[in-house]
Amino acid sequence: MSLKQPVTQVRLTNIAVVRLKRKGKRFELACYKNKVVSWRQGNEKDLDDVLQTTSIFTNVSKGILAKTKDLKDAFKTEDIERIVLEILRKGELQVSERERQYQTENLSNEIARIVSEKCVDPNTNRPFSVGVIERAMKDTLHYAVLPNKTAKVQAQIVIKQLQEHMSISRAQMRLQLNLPSARAKAVKEQLKTHVNKWEQEEWEMDYVGTVLIDPGSFRVIDDVLRQETRGQGTFDVLSVAVVDDNDEQLT
Template identity: 40%
Template sequence: MRFCISEKDLDEVLQSQIVYSNVAKGVLAKSKDLKAAFGMDDQTKICLEILEKGELQVAGKERESQLSNQFRDIATIVMQKTINPETQRPYTISMIERLMHEIHFAVDPHSNSKKQALDVIRELQKHFPIKRSPMRLRLTLPQDKFDSLAEKLSEWKAVILSKDESGSQFSVVCEIDPGIFRDCDALVRNLQGRSEILAISVHGEGDFHADDVSSSQETSTSTEVVQQLTEKMQKPTFVSEPTSDLKHCTTCDAVVGDAKQYREHFKSDWHKHNLKRKTRQLPPLSAEECAADEELTDSKKDLSEYSF
């Protein structure tokens, strides 16, 4: 596997810019060995050369671990972007993973997790009661233009939460399907107004529970499948007692598991996000908070993902 470098900051690519002769044992490469192999001992330049010309060697177990972590990342994105239309609440991450297995989803390690998550949502909507969670917006425009906007909001089945009049300006807070955002934003701009994203994904309070499914009408195959999955989740599971071998990550301020899980944690987006916060002297976030923080940042940079 060849590397293609688009990131200019090495700190965003590597955990360390130190070259090892045996990383497992922590043995640093000697200067004479570096000169013999690369013709120089400048470790930063050597790291760049390795990234540009080297090949990534991944063991079977490590590849399996990477796919498992990416599967979890995709499921997390799906959970954040969707709700159960009957309860207006998000499904649990365990339920989302079970549904992904039901549609025989396979991770593509060469594709972006967010893109795959959107593909998963489209496929899940064909089989299960699931829909995109709405966006919450504040739309501000001249008062004499509001009638034109109100007509479109009604057509889009937007939920209007509040209205506010201030001088010649009229402001409305509403919730719309994310797929409509680009059209809505374009319309507001044409009406000489502006749109502001208040929330990327709006969920009802609380998470999905088994009762939410069992109380629904059993008239569709998709609902029955969800009920079956829920019953499986209710079966007792045996969890071993925690031991003193559990590792604590000081960067994330969390217990992350045994030695193997501890090593895998350092490769996770959660840990990398908190590393960035640590350099800015900000407190660590939980895994869910990190995912939400990254989602908000990404959405401000590129809103094209909402047009499906």
């Protein structure tokens, strides 16, 4: 495949620019706003939904296209798709200061929302409001949002940091265990250090038990059930975050 990079000018508007410098030259892609980060996180798969055009520019705003020779010298390939993917992966996403601030605020709010949903005050089992978490992130942690990491990943970081400064813990999960009666006692013995509370138990044809666990024990319980029951035992997640529903959020 040979390069067929046009040398005319192309005018594009309302775009996000991804820029990569290579061999002393600047190469840019014209992308749709809000799609680049989604693609890098693996949420967006279709490049047609990310790129406004597969053309490679030296200056998107002026519509100046990169020269074929410069592309080949810089990337050591004639494969346009490979070059585009490399720029998209390694390039710097160019945004205005106002847009960057808006994205940072949105990401910060999303982090706080996830923490609020997953955590409680262990003394009362009441959830914290998003506002409380946001103030703690700002005033206590002085947390700097990382634009290249997802809200979910950063929420885990924030939870660990908050635990050093305030009474906060992950809300427990509620599971329903469904076990063959013949293996129920052995499974319960294996799980006793991983279950915080056995809320309800029924012994009939099969064993059905409702339990509270820490989220960190989820995989262990899954492994124990599969190994001890040879795949016959199952569980259902009844609640990913058990909170005291009779109280309002801590504000």
